[in-house]
Amino acid sequence: MSTATVTATRTEAITTAETRKPRRAHLPGQKPFGPLRITAFVVLLLLAIGWLLPFLWAVATAFKTETDAASGDPGWIGAAGPTIDAFTAILSQGNVYTWAFNSLWTSVAITLITLTISALAAYAFSRLDFTGRKWLFVVIIASIVVPPQVLIIPLFYEMLAFNLIDTYWGLILPQVVAPAMVFILKRFFDAIPIELEDAARVDGAGRLRIFWSIVLPLSRPIMASVGIFVFIAAWNNFLWPFLVINDTTLMTLPVGLQTVISAYGVQYAQVMAQAVLAALPLIVVFLIFQKQIVKGVATSGFGGQ
């Protein structure tokens, strides 16, 4: 059995289990345009509009002048016509770029470190035999129930002791421990046929080599799905960065934006422009990685995160 075949079978199995292709256009024996389908379509359309409206309205406000935005006139376009003044005002504020950069690189770092250490540990729990394997796994899985919010006091205290308050590491390190990831990845590794590894072992490959050249390539779909999810969570995390970072130049986008809202006062157009700008990167990420994100939700949800 070639590696390629196994990869294909494996990927197929995952895709079938987690996100199958949308069902056929209509079910057999059902009229393509029956009254029920039309009702369903109308309800769906109304729901979709309802869900898009708040965001579209924020976008519309961002293109108004401050006077129009504050007038309370519910029109989509202000009396003065659309303008990008609010966006220019926000972008001329140097800190926005710094915050976006901080958010990006710390989220990438959190994602990469989380994936690496979780995958290594999951592989040990899945394939290696060592004393205390069972109870150690139970301890790690049990810790999934601990809400991170419960740990803010001892973690903050620890960061004080390590001198990591107001540093990138203080922001990153406490966010890399994800017991749920170890669980999800272990379950995935368990399903990879052991024969593949045995063949490599006969050829004299070491464990790390097997992990790197056989297990990891096979796990690409799940790593991508869960990785994107870790990234979104890190990008949007508010409470921890809010507590650990006070230095304006080290802030992430959510925390930085929060600090300037009061400074803007009632400049609604600017506040909305800033909200739209902050939302854009993730909307782009979603449009590109839609499939993986949907899969990531299915896996992380069923993994019991």
Place this chain on the structure above:
Amino acid sequence: MTTATDSTRTIVTGSKTGTPPRRAGARNREQLISWAFLAPFLVAFVLFLAWPIVHGIILSFTDQSLTGAGGAFVGFANYVEALGDPKMWQSMGNTVWFTLLSTVPLVVIALVMAALVDRGIPGQWLWRLSFFMPFLLASTVISQIWVWIFNPQVGAANNILEFFGLEPLAWLQNPDTNMLSIVIATVWWTVGFNFLLYLAAMQNIPPQQYEAASLDGAGAWRQFWSITLPQLGPATVLILILQILASLKLFDQAYQMLGGVASDTTRSIVQYIYEAGFVSYRFGYSAAISYVFFALIVILGVVQALITRRRKEQF
């Protein structure tokens, strides 16, 4: 399958290591390799999860302050104070109230959305984008959008009420409606996650079942009641548990939508943990409240486990 695997293994070990002493050496090697694989995660786990859990308990028995002052052992004083603190109970009550108010729509609306999308109406990507997109937004962003919508003078919420001939509301400013406002914003923000979970569960139902049912003349509505809904049991239990746990952790949006000002009707337990620790600088007391909150979650978990077990016994 298993036999084949076992025989392969025996051949491998047999060819490489013949005698028992050398096999013990291989086992030691395996131990070493295992710990090498585990080490990076374990170090992080101990430093940033296991030790903080233990340290939090220790702190909760002291009068530790943020500035490093104090730290004397005070026994159960913090816990006694917490249990007699009306503000703690109020925050706990608000949190439970928010959980009750938000969980029902977050499960029901998600189910409706998924059921409609699953019917194979064209434009899957558009529905997914519309319903899930808000979930991608940072709490800061959604808070700004909804503060603006709920603004009594210029916000859209009152425009809509006016359109239906209703009296305008002060939404976030009014203690009668501020929790409701936060619930509305939260449902909009997070329903997409449950929607995707339901959709995944529905797409796991074998299409043959629908085909068979439609041959028997069952319409779409009938198929939903008799095939889809009964098979969503496990998914619904999961979504409920995840949702309750998520709702209990209320903080970001409530804190930000009210501009960081604590309101007696919206202060969540996490916000009270934050205030006790980082506003009043009482780390010990804050840690004690954290563990009262954790106890609530553990009790819920036990209740849930008991219910699930009982249901399993019934069948």
